[in-house]
Amino acid sequence: MSSLSKISVLPADLANQIAAGEVVERPASVAKELLENALDAGASRIELSLTGGGLKELTVIDDGFGMSPGDARLALQRHATSKLRAFTDLDSLCSFGFRGEALPSIASVSRFELTTREATRDEATVVTVLGGKDPQHRSAGGPVGTKVSVRDLFFNVPARLKFLRSTSTESGHVSDVFVALALGRPEVTFVLSRDGRTVRKLPKVKTRRERAIQVLERDDLRHVRGERGPLHIEAFLAGPESARNGASGLRFLVNGRPVRDRALAQAVAQTYGSTLERGRYPVGVVFLDLPPHLVDINVHPQKLEVRFAEARAVFDALFQVLSKELGYATEETLTKASAPNVRPFSRDRAPSPRAEAPLSPPEERQTLRVRASVAEEVPSIRPETLRAFELKDSAQPGRSRLRFIAQLRRSYLICEGREGLVILDQARLAERVLCSRLWNDFLEGRTRAQSLLFPIQVVVPEGLEHVLSLAEPLTQLGIEVRAKSDTVATIHSVPDALSHAPPEAVLAIVSQTLRESADLSPHERLRKLTACLGDAFCLKRGQTLGPGEASSLLSNFDELGATFEGPSPIVHRVSFEELDGGRAEPVPSSERPERSSEPSAPEASIFTQEPQDSGETQRPTKAKLSAEEPEAPRPRESGERRTTDQEQSAVPAPGAKRRSRGG
C-alpha cells in the first residue's frame, strides 16, 4: 500500500486565487481595497484612476507613510498585515484592513505593481506580480507614499470576466466606492480620473457636512444629530421630494466604514412617515459612530456589512433620533417616543466572534439564543407612543393598505387595513418572510451568503451523504458545506438572511430535512428545506418588536410577494362593519386622516382593554375617530368577541409549530 499522502497544501498562487474569489469580485472591489489601504496609511491625498472601467487598469496613488522594502515584500504574502496582532484587537480596531489578504488576492488575478517609499528613505521599492506568481522586487525613484497599479484584472481567470457588466457600469461601481469612502474622511482630498480625465475632485474639508454637500452635490440637506448611550448618530438627509425608488441614494457609514444594511435604510425611510411612498427612500448619508467593541466588522468577505452587538437598540435609536429631529411625525408622538424608551447600551458586551462560539448542541444553542434575545430586548415603546405606518397588504386583491398600530402580547401585530382591523401572527409572518426570502433569492440566483472567516466544524452523525449530494444547490442557497470525514463536515457560509443563526444549527436543520425528504425530488427537498429554515430561525413569539421593526417586517412581507395564505393562518380580520355591529358604514379610506396627524393613543387603547369591559368604558373604534363622528357606545358583541375567539384559535400549543414540521 502506498504511503504517499493524498493531501497536499495548495501552492500560494492557487490559494490566493481562491481567496480572491471572495475579496475581488469586480474592479470596484479592487478600488475599495486600495483606497482603504491608502486611508489606513494616513494619506491626505488619494488619486484613483481607471481605464476601461478599471478592467484595463486601475491605479491608486497616495501620499501616506509608505512601506519599507521589507514590508513591501511581506505585503504580498497572504495573511501579512500590520494592522492586527491578536483576534481581540478586532474589538478596538480603527483601521479598515485587518485580514492581510487584499493585496495578495488582487495580485493573484491581475498584473500587479506596487511602488512605495517611506519618508526616511531615498529610494522607492517596486514589487511586481504577474497573476499571483513569485513577486519581483527592485529599487526605483518615486515620491513618498504608495502607488498600486492593477492591470488586466482577471486576465488569468476568464470565467470571472463573464460576470462583469459593461465598462460604464463597472466605472459606476468604482465611483460609488470612491464617494462612499470619501464621505467618511472629509480631511482627505480625493481625486477620481477616468480614461485620463479628472471626473471628480473632492478637496479636503473640515466637516462631514461640507463633505456630504460636496459628494451629494446639494446644499438642501437636513443636518440631524443625536446620541443614545454610546451611539452617535449624524445624518444629512434630503427632503421627501427628492426621494428615490430603492435605497441606492441613502448611504450608511458605521465608524467611517461604508456598509449596506436594509433594516437601517428602512428605519430611515419610515421616519419620513406618510411623506414617502412605500419603496421610496430619501437621499443622504447617515453616520453611526459607536465603540468598536459594539460592532462586529468581521462578518462579510468584503466587509460590506457589519453586525451590531445590540442591533435592536441601534435600529430603534436611529428611528427615534431621526423622527424627532426631522419632524415628519406629530409632536405628540415624538415627545412620547423619545429617549426614555430606549434601553441604554450595555457597555460590557461585545459581539461574540463566530470562531469562539460554543459548540453546544444546535437545538440547545438555538433555544439559548432565543431566550437571550428576549431577555435583552429594548423595553417596548408603549403602544400609545407608537408611530403609525401605512403599508400595503399585498395578499389582498386590490392591495389594501395596512397601518401598524401596536403589538399585542408580544405575539400579534395589530394593524389597520382598508376594510377593518387586521391581526397578524408575528411569528408566522416572520416565518413566511424568511422562507420566501431564502427561496426567492435561490430561484433568482441572487442569494447573498456570508462566508465564515473560520469555517465551523460540525459532527453530523446521520445524513451527511444527503447534504453532500446536494452540495451545489446548497451553495447556491448560501450554505456551503464540505466533508471532512463520513460524519464530520465544515460549514463555510450561511445565507445573509440566516446570519443571525448559529451555522451549526443551520447545518443540523439541513441534514435532518434532507434526510427526511430523501424520496422527494431535489427541487422539492430544497423547497422544504427553506420552509424548515424559515420556521427554525424566524423571529418567535414573545419578542418585542419596535414600531420600525414591525413595519419593516410588514414591508418585507409585501416586497417578497409572500402571501397570507398557507397551511397555518397568520391573519385575522375584523371588518369595520363588524366592529360597528352592522349599524354604520365603513369610513372610506380616502376620508381617513393622514397617519402623521393621527392621535395614536386611542387606537392602541382599544387593544389594551379586556373583552369583558363594559361598552361605556371603551373608546370608540378607529373608524369613528377617523370620521370624527360623535362618540357612540361601541357595539362590541360581534367584532370584539370574534377577535378574541380567533386569537385563541390562532395560538397553537407551545411547540406545536415544531411538531407540525416533524422536527
Ligand SMILES: Nc1ncnc2c1ncn2[C@@H]1O[C@H](COP(=O)(O)OP(=O)(O)OP(=O)(O)O)[C@@H](O)[C@H]1O
Ligand atoms: N497604500 C499603502 N501604504 C502603506 N502600507 C500599505 C499600503 N497598502 C498596503 N500596505 C501594507 O500592506 C499590508 C497588507 O495589505 P492588505 O490590504 O493585503 O492587508 P490589510 O490591509 O492589512 O488587511 P485586509 O486584507 O483586511 O485589507 C497592510 O497591512 C499594510 O501594512
Ligand SMILES: [Mg+2]
Ligand atoms: Mg487592506
